[in-house]
Amino acid sequence: MSENCNACIRFIGYVIENDGNKAKIAIFNEYLEGLRRITDFSHLIILYWFHMRDNKKDRSTILVHPRGDPSKPLVGVFASRSPCRPNPVGLCVCRLLDIRGDCIIVEGLDAFVDSPIIDIKPYIPRIDSVPSAKIPDWLK
């Protein structure tokens, strides 16, 4: 790894289709067994890599206007879901629709085709769901 890296990510698959509703993720053969029993869950947390933002400028971004709207207050990247951030990791909670061969079909993945996948976790409402969590007016 370069002297500027602290840790190493290996991609486990890629988004190969996404019509804005359903998305198809291909998982590399060596990781396919990792999907065993995943259909026991209705929802997944998908972690992916914002590969279009993996460059020095975007990874140095610290302040952003929410949704790129300059009428909104300038906020820190850690108060934002912006793809421009020090580690360009994207996170989506998705409904699991199907497993077909080496592919996972999900609903609600906000990732471009060709985005690399770095992890998949089962969604567990007891620890992951906080319906009452407060968000600011500028995000509404």
Next chain:
Amino acid sequence: MSENCNACIRFIGYVIENDGNKAKIAIFNEYLEGLRRITDFSHLIILYWFHMRDNKKDRSTILVHPRGDPSKPLVGVFASRSPCRPNPVGLCVCRLLDIRGDCIIVEGLDAFVDSPIIDIKPYIPRIDSVPSAKIPDWLK
């Protein structure tokens, strides 16, 4: 980066205290401005690095017994929150308690002291909360 790495993670801070309830995260100076307006949110998604599991054996783990209990079925790592996984990224939804100097105080962070932090995202119930998500009996 080594030829086996696809992408590079840079740590943004570390867990410096954790009593099992409250945890204190120190953020490196160069990223501190990224916390601006974060207290407008009540909850955060903390992504951290399972640094104790960043080794060849643990990163090659593909099947696990949930909670290490051999009476439970062998499941894929992507159907598990096990720290042994191809990319040892941990994820916790935490309540934000306070910002003190260069530290964030949170409740509910299931990470050891010295765990590196890789990202912090605001928790947005509209996209992150699925109270009705289904989990299998073997996880209950």
